[in-house]
Amino acid sequence: MLYSDMGGVLLSMVDETLGWHDPIGGITTAEDIRAQGNVYLTTGSRLMSNEGNVMLTLTADTCGRHDTLGGACAAESNQVRYALDKKPMHSCRDNYLLAIQESHYGLTKRDIVSNINFFMNVPLTPDGGLTFEDGISAPGKYVEMRAEMDVIVLVSNCPQLNNPCNAYNPTPIEMIIWD
Secondary structure: EEOOOOOOOOEEEEEEEOOOOOOOOOOOHHHHHHHHOOOOOOOEEEEEEEEOEEEEEEEEOOOOOEEOOOOOOOOOHHHHHOOOHHOOOOOHHHHHHHHHHHOOOOHHHOOOOOEEEEEOOOOOOOOOEEEOOOOOOOOOOOEEEEEEEOOOEEEOOOOOOOHHHHHHOOOOOOEEOOO
16 A cells, blocks of 8 residues: 655655566556556556556555656656756656665666556646646545555655645655555
8 A cells, every 4th residue: 555644745656566576577557558448547447567467456546546657757857847957856767776776686777667656646638748737645645556466566755846746845655565
C-alpha cells in the first residue's frame, strides 16, 4: 500500500516492476492503457508486463486517478522544460539510478522501464497534449495493490520543485507490504 500520511500533496512513482525471477521483463504503460481502455489507473486496474502477464492489481484507491503518460522527471527534461540552471536538481530518474546501483539484483539503467505516477495529476488537453497540474492527493489517501507474481518495485517520492505536481513541497510517504 502507498499511503500519504502528511499534509500537502504527494507524488509517488512506481518504476520498474520487474518479475523477481526474470528481471528482463517489466511493466509497459502502453499495455496498461490498452488493457484498461483508459490512460488513468484506479481500483481494478491491472499493471501488465511487456509479455502480457498481470503483475499487480489495484485493489483499493482513494484518489481515483493516477498518471501513466507523464514519465519520470530527469535532469535533461528539467533542463528542457524549465531552464538550463535546473539540470543539477534532484530527479526521479536520479533516484531510480541510485536505487538500482545500491540493489543486489544486478540491475542496470537499461532495466529502468516506463513508470506510473501515483497521485499525480497530468490531464490531457483537448488537442492531446499533457499538462502538469496540482496533485490530487491529501493526507490519508492511499493505493493498495496485490502482486499477482513476484515483483521488484522501485519508488521515487518525486523531488520535483519546478511544477505543481506535489504543491512544490514533496512530503513523506508510507509503504506497507503484507505477505
